[in-house]
Amino acid sequence: MNSLVSYLFIAGVLFSLGLAGVLQRRNLIAMLISIELMLNGANVNFMAFNRFLTPEPAVGQVITLFVMGIAAAEAAIGLSIILALFRRLQSVNIERAQQLKG
Amino acid sequence: MTLGGIFSIESAAQAMFWVVVGLTLAGAVIAVFPRIILYNVLGLALALTGVAGIYLFLGSAFIALMQLLIYVGAICIAIVFAIMLSRPLHLDLPKRQLPKVAMALGSSFLFLAATLAVAVKTPWKEAAERSTDWSVTAIGHLLLTRYGLVFEVISLVLLVAIIGAILTAGYSRRLTS
Amino acid sequence: MDMMWLFKDPILLAAAAATWIPFLATAAILIFTRKNVRLSCGISLGAVSISLLCALFLLISLRHAPGPLEYKTAWLVTKDIYIPFGYLLDPLSLLMLLIVATISFLVQVYSLGYMSGDPGITRYYAFQSLFAWAMMTMVVAPGMMQLYIFWELVGLASYLLIGYYYEKYSASQAGKKAFVMTRLGDIGFFLGLVTLLLGYGNLGILDINQAAQAHQIPQYLITISALLIFCGVIGKSAQFPLMTWLPDAMEGPTPVSALLHSATMVAAGVYMFSRIFPFFSASPDAMAIALAIGTITMLLSSTMAMATYDLKQVWAYSTISQLGFMVMALGAGGYFAGVFHLTTHAGFKALLFLCSGIFIHEYHSNDMRVIGQAGGRKQRIPMVCMTVGALALAGVFPLSGFFSKEAIMGILAGNTNKFWLLAGLFGAFLTAYYSFRLIFFILFPREVAKEHGHEAHGAHGAGHGHDDSAHGGHGEHGGHRGYVYWTMAVAVIFLAGVTVVLGFFQSSLEKFLVPHAPVVQAAAGHEGGHGAGHLVVLVAAISMGLFGILLAWFEFGRKGAKQEGFLRKWPRVEALFANRWYMDDILRKLLDSVVYAGFTSVFTRNDRRVIDGGLDGFCRFTVGSGRVASFLQSGMLQYNLVVMVAAVGLVLLYFVTR
DSSP: OOOHHHHHHHHHHHHHHHHHHHHHOOBHHHHHHHHHHHHHHHHHHHHHHHHHTOSOHHHHHHHHHHHHHHHHHHHHHHHHHHHHHHHHHSSOBGGGOOTTOO | OOBTTTBOHHHHHHHHHHHHHHHHHHHHHHHHSOSSHHHHHHHHHHHHHHHHHHHHHTTOHHHHHHHIIIIIIIIHHHHHHHHHHHOGGGSOOOOOOHHHHHHHHHHHHHHHHHHHHHHHHSOOOOOSSOOOOOOHHHHHHHHHTTTHHHHHHHHHHHHHHHHHHHHHHHHHHHHHO | OOOHHHHHOHHHHHHHHHHHHHHHHHHHHHHTOSSOHHHHHHHHHHHHHHHHHHHHHHHHHHTTOSSOEEEEEEEEEOSSOEEEEEEEESHHHHHHHHHHHHHHHHHHHHHHHHTTTOTTHHHHHHHHHHHHHHHHHHHTOSBHHHHHHHHHHHHHHHHHHHTTSTTSHHHHHHHHHHHHHHHHHHHHHHHHHHHHHHHHOBOBHHHHHHHHHTTOSOHHHHHHHHHHHHHHHHHHTTOTTSOTHHHHGGGSOHHHHHIIIIISTTHHHHHHHHHTHHHHHTOHHHHHHHHHHHHHHHHHHHHHHHTOOBHHHHHHHHHHHHHHHHHHHHHTTOHHHHHHHHHHHHHHHHHHHHHHHHHHHHHSOOBHHHHHHTTGGGOHHHHHHHHHHHHHHHTOTTSHHHHHHHHHHHHHHHSSOTHHHHHHHHHHHHHHHHHHHHHHHHHSOOSOOOOSSOHHHHHHTTTTSSOOGGGTOSSOOSSTTSHHHHHHHHHHHHHHHHHHHHGGGHHHHHHHHSTTOHHHHHHTGGGGOOSHHHHHHHHHHHHHHHHHHHHHIIIIISTTOOOOOGGGGOHHHHHHHHTGGGHHHHHHHHIIIIIIIIIIHHHHHIIIIIIIHHHHHHHHHHHHHHHHHGGGOOOOHHHHHHHHHHHHHHHHHHHHHO
């Protein structure tokens, strides 16, 4: 609880789990979920640095706030894209979207 | 005051900390690995709640509540709506491919190892002067003076996102109907 | 451009003018005056007359010159090699220059009549000037390289003129055949020059002659390069085995045959041989081989002449045979005999061809029987002149051919092996026989044998010989006394006169040619002898010639003769002679089986499989590897992401652990 490295460890694990989800899951919504996990991992990182290293604690929180805001916007757009894609492909399987295949 | 002389406040807090971390990581695992999408959403909600707890331990109640509000309250619900609209539960679950899983786990493990190595090896230096102003007033003050531009920009971004979401969802509907 | 040095020296000016003005004529005609017939003929004729005058001037000015006069500039000089360009004026080249200029002039005058009305006549005169330029510059060459270059140019002129009637397939084929066959010989020639150049370093004619006689060049080098250079003689002078191009070359117009393929171009080989005679004679092996080849050629072509009915073909085979005689003479060591025979042969062979040309022009047929039956003997001027030429060819006193043949026989008699002399005498017999066979066919025609596809001519018979208007011949005759006839007649009469008197100039010519080449005199020591052995040879040669004429008279000339040669008794032999001893067929088989099936097919297959295949394989490899690489573009997002993440992780690890 009192060392920076443990928080960095936790953030890293969160991020990697999210990464594994993005690379592995075929369901688009599951990929979105994993992306949210990654963002949260980054946020935890910011807060940890804010707590242990920075001169002004308010700045780290402002950063975190903005990341959350962006994550919200991104989730909204992502969901509407998934919806549009679902209407097109009749499925949320990402392996159906291979039109860039060379 | 100690409870039975064994636990002190300090160790209780430490134990609580590890519980919260455990919940977070459990939630993350549930969010990634099971194949039923609703389990994933619920796991996400659990993980995000755990992260809010971590923020508490990191000293900012404001951000913890914001986390709960935005992530758990808005984003997870939106995802549940999307699940219901796309009804993936009624579609077939494709088989899990082992090579793909192996590759994904392998590369993310590699990344994890790299990141941790960086975290461990870097000599983190504290700043010389650290202020102790953790109040919300300070955040608000910064938002409106030093980071005023960023504040305005993010509101613009949110506006654009809303419009974009409406358009994207509605346009494709017009195309297919 | 300061060219005053050219004009200061009249000898140099004359030499330059004689050789280069025909070139200017060719250029002018080809570039400017193609459409204007009169102007082109005038330019060409003018150019060759200037050359003739310059040649006469040079001969007269330099007839008492103590030694050869040389003008040269170093064209290519390095530490080991010296190649000059310029003019070498000594008795041999001056004599040859005069011969070439005279016969070119006469033939061009003759062509005014013969070729009148022909649509391509400007092209014809352009090429005649081209030939004149090439031949004359070749003759005065001081170095073998200049000789070789202009030798090739002469071959080019020959090709252009043989294929003059290019729309006729046989003519263009004949031109090609002539060029390729002589070129084959020229490969050997060039190899010989290169050998000599690399071995000795200097290709100047006077230098190599002197060096060879002074034993400064190693013997093997002389022999090898002499043999290779002799290949050029084989090609150009139609010796065995490269002789079948000359009869085919008769496809060209008759004046061309008279100029190139009897008097001058084919004599270029013999000229070159005599030019470097001291060099050649330093190698007895090369001389022996030259002698053998000359003999074979002479005998073979004489037999071929006996079996053909085509006027020009007889004279073509005769030319080959007489060239064989010349090569025999030179090979046996008779420098003056060979050169003298070259001179007289130029005169009477051109005469024979030009007379035949008049007949061919008149009766539109090459066949001697048709000409005879159509009344050829009534054309008095060509008939008389042709008889004079045939007598000279057969070696009858007092014509020029007699003196030159005697000189050759004398040389052959001086050789220890009498086989060559016997061959020469037999050849003389055959020569007389076939030439008078032709004469008697025309002089005493029979009314039989109309089946040669010339019914139109046969029907006219002897009485219609003069009036030619029914034939619809080319050009306006205006009867026989128009300019067409007289340009031809004048040339022919002049040559007949030369043939009659030239023989008596033998001794003055000998004094002119021989003393200026002391080395040559030593090598040609045989020809001085006038002993009793020489008298036997003289009688034998004369009797051989007369016997040939008598046999021809018996078989063809007298009343009641069947006009079939004694060859008819052996039809297989006659067929052998008529088919040129199947030399063409052998060559064709050789070409098909060895060259085409062997070399050409190997190279073609190599080109198709290896080179094309290699390129195709390269392309296929590129396309195939592209196809393989395109598997990376699977369109699957997650695979790309996996690679990206792994790469970033690895890079980070690398930097962290370093």
